[in-house]
Amino acid sequence: xxxxxxxxxxxxxxxxxxxxxxxxxxxxxxxxALAHTHxxxxxxxxxxxxNVWPPKxxxxxxxxxxxxxxxxxxxxxxxxxxxxxx
Numbered sequence: 483x484x485x486x487x488x489x490x491x492x493x494x495x496x497x498x499x500x501x502x503x504x505x506x507x508x509x510x511x512x513x514x515a516l517a518h519t520h521x522x523x524x525x526x527x528x529x530x531x532x533n534v535w536p537p538k539x540x541x542x543x544x545x546x547x548x549x550x551x552x553x554x555x556x557x558x559x560x561x562x563x564x565x566x567x568x
Contacts, residue, residue, distance in 0.1 A: 509555040513562045522565050524558055527551075534561035 517524050521537035533550045545564045552558040 506555040509559045513555055513559040516559075516562045516566055520562075520566050522562050524562070532558045534558055534565075536565045540565060 513524060516522065517534075521539070523535040523537075525533040525535065527533065531554070532552045534546065534552055535550060536544055536546075546561055550561065552561050
């Protein structure tokens with residue numbers, strides 16, 4: 483077997499690189515599901531992060547009045563939960 487053929491077969495049969503673990507998946511899925519159910523808007527920002535807006539029918543004091551920004555999905559989930567009635 484030639485050296486080139488061996489190298490080509492090695493590249494072809496090599497196991498794929500492991501995918502990076504999605505550490506935000508659980509929070510993202512929960513935040514999106516709650517937001518959809520309760521009419522909460524999660525606005526993805528161009529430079530990263532999110533703004534989480536209360537539902538139109540939200541009554542009472544806004545716990546995030548003036549600061550709707552969330553840096554990641556964990557924070558977005560916390561903002562969404564603040565708008566979900568208990």
